[in-house]
Amino acid sequence: MRTLNMRSPTFFILVALLVWSSGNETCGGRIVKHWRGSKAIPPSLSNKKGDNDADSQYPTRLMEESFTAQGKASTTTFNVIDYGAKGDGTTDDTKAFEAAWASACKVEASTMVVPSGSVYLVKPISFSGPNCGSNIIFQVDGKIIAPTSPGAWGSGLLQWLEFTKLTGITVKGKGVIDGQGSVWWSDSSTENPTEESESVSPLKDSTYESSPALVSSEATGKMPSTKPTAIRFYGSSDVTVTGITIQNSPQTHLKFDDCTAVQVFGMTVSSPSDSPNTDGIHLQNSQDVVIHNTNVACGDDCVSIQTGCSGIFIHNMNCGPGHGISIGGLGRGNTRACVSNVTIRDTTMHNTLTGVRIKTWQGGSGLVQGVMFSNIQVSEVEIPIMIDQFYCDGSKCQNKTSAVAVSGISYQNIRGTYTLKPVHFACSDSLPCTGVTLNTINLTPIQEKNHLYEPFCWQTYGELQTTTTPPINCLQIGKPSNNQVQNSNGSC
Numbered sequence: 001m002r003t004l005n006m007r008s009p010t011f012f013i014l015v016a017l018l019v020w021s022s023g024n025e026t027c028g029g030r031i032v033k034h035w036r037g038s039k040a041i042p043p044s045l046s047n048k049k050g051d052n053d054a055d056s057q058y059p060t061r062l063m064e065e066s067f068t069a070q071g072k073a074s075t076t077t078f079n080v081i082d083y084g085a086k087g088d089g090t091t092d093d094t095k096a097f098e099a100a101w102a103s104a105c106k107v108e109a110s111t112m113v114v115p116s117g118s119v120y121l122v123k124p125i126s127f128s129g130p131n132c133g134s135n136i137i138f139q140v141d142g143k144i145i146a147p148t149s150p151g152a153w154g155s156g157l158l159q160w161l162e163f164t165k166l167t168g169i170t171v172k173g174k175g176v177i178d179g180q181g182s183v184w185w186s187d188s189s190t191e192n193p194t195e196e197s198e199s200v201s202p203l204k205d206s207t208y209e210s211s212p213a214l215v216s217s218e219a220t221g222k223m224p225s226t227k228p229t230a231i232r233f234y235g236s237s238d239v240t241v242t243g244i245t246i247q248n249s250p251q252t253h254l255k256f257d258d259c260t261a262v263q264v265f266g267m268t269v270s271s272p273s274d275s276p277n278t279d280g281i282h283l284q285n286s287q288d289v290v291i292h293n294t295n296v297a298c299g300d301d302c303v304s305i306q307t308g309c310s311g312i313f314i315h316n317m318n319c320g321p322g323h324g325i326s327i328g329g330l331g332r333g334n335t336r337a338c339v340s341n342v343t344i345r346d347t348t349m350h351n352t353l354t355g356v357r358i359k360t361w362q363g364g365s366g367l368v369q370g371v372m373f374s375n376i377q378v379s380e381v382e383i384p385i386m387i388d389q390f391y392c393d394g395s396k397c398q399n400k401t402s403a404v405a406v407s408g409i410s411y412q413n414i415r416g417t418y419t420l421k422p423v424h425f426a427c428s429d430s431l432p433c434t435g436v437t438l439n440t441i442n443l444t445p446i447q448e449k450n451h452l453y454e455p456f457c458w459q460t461y462g463e464l465q466t467t468t469t470p471p472i473n474c475l476q477i478g479k480p481s482n483n484q485v486q487n488s489n490g491s492c
Helices: 009-036 054-074 094-105
Strands: 077-080 087-090 111-114 117-119 127-128 137-140 144-145 159-164 171-172 177-178 230-232 237-242 245-249 254-258 260-265 268-270 281-284 287-295 303-306 307-321 325-330 337-351 354-360 365-381 383-388 405-419 423-426 434-444 456-458 460-464
Touching: 077 094, 094 111, 094 127, 137 159, 281 287, 281 307, 303 307, 307 325, 325 337, 325 365, 337 354, 354 365, 354 405, 383 405, 383 434, 423 434
Parallel strands: 077 111, 087 117, 111 137, 117 144, 127 159, 137 171, 144 177, 159 230, 171 237, 177 245, 230 254, 237 260, 245 268, 254 281, 260 287, 268 287, 281 303, 287 307, 303 325, 307 337, 325 354, 337 365, 354 383, 365 405, 383 423, 405 434, 423 456, 434 460
Antiparallel strands: none
16 A cells, blocks of 8 residues: 655645544534533524524523523413403403413412403402412402403302412402492392301302302392402411402402411502491401501491401501491300400591491300500591490390300590590490400590580490590499309300
8 A cells, every 4th residue: 555645735634634524523512512401492592593603602592591581480470361361351351360370279389460451350260279389479460350240140149259278378469359349239129238147157168159049130130139248268377468459349348267377468448438338358267367557448347357356456557438447246146256365556547437346246145355446546436436235237136135245345545536426335234344444535526516425334344544535434443243144155
């Protein structure tokens, strides 16, 4: 074989070809290795030219990283628009909400988004556990409206939007939830369920429960007689409601049944003063509830505290118009009711029926104890301070000897103006109110009113810790005598 001369031009050409080929293969190997180690990206984000160009690789990698980050976000955020919601205020978006919730439910700490700028018509719906992940956020930045056609409600439902058996559920945002309740209020044939129907055993865990005796509203062309609560939480813990506005509910705006560790703050409830039975916030069989920095204007109690509640702390609330903040009515139909450890302070009330009130039915049993009303500013309130153990909703109520006991009630720094009577204490003959303390009470009448009444007390025992304006001389100092009738139903 002929030996290649290392000094010949052919030798140098061969060497050059070998070096060039080796360098190109090495570079190509690095590129292949890089993309094998990376996640695949969509064709729309792939680099279509200059694959071996270092300058062209850099923006491609940035796009890939951005896509990966978006992919991670999409697994925890579920927007109702992505599930078919139209948000035009007329299209039924219920199925889109159900689908978005079904996806969010599967992921812990997920967020279901109702975006701003649109109006979503949603029929009665239940956002349910208990198999959902914990710490889900229901983000409401748009407006959700209830249907106003009778056919959407059948023979009557107990609630419109329900959250049930969830842990760590948060409803928040800058949006509005509108029950469009005027179609219910104006229907003169609609019966108004009394608040006492809510003060007995908890409602069954069903969004679609209705009264079997009722005729379908679709057949009559009228709204059903059972008015729904706008938002109800049932059997849930670590519940937070903040930021949103709830308005014009057919009945109660926000209800908590059988819930623990509840926080409500920075939100608004708004309905006309003449809207019937439209309580702002209703608590029942719930413990460890904090409500603060909230504005409530409605046609009934700003806050209604029913049986089974304890550890309730309400502060920095603006209430009015409405019926004030009430414990009860308790004990209707000879039922047992227990409420304890309630503090309401640093609150203003304007143009309300009552200020701070405890109301119970004759014939009940149980106990209200450990209640403090402190630093309450009232303005044009009919009766700022009230205990009424003869409560009756207007129907015929029989006199009975048994009663829900009321004990350990403290009123401190209650001040402002009234339009009818400053204080009304009407307690049971057989079970008087005990441990009622009054400190720094300063209530003055609106002078232009013609019919004003003095403080009233009946079977009410306690202590005047300071002088009061007006003088509340009717309070009996000390405790009832031993020969007064007592019963054994006062313990809880």
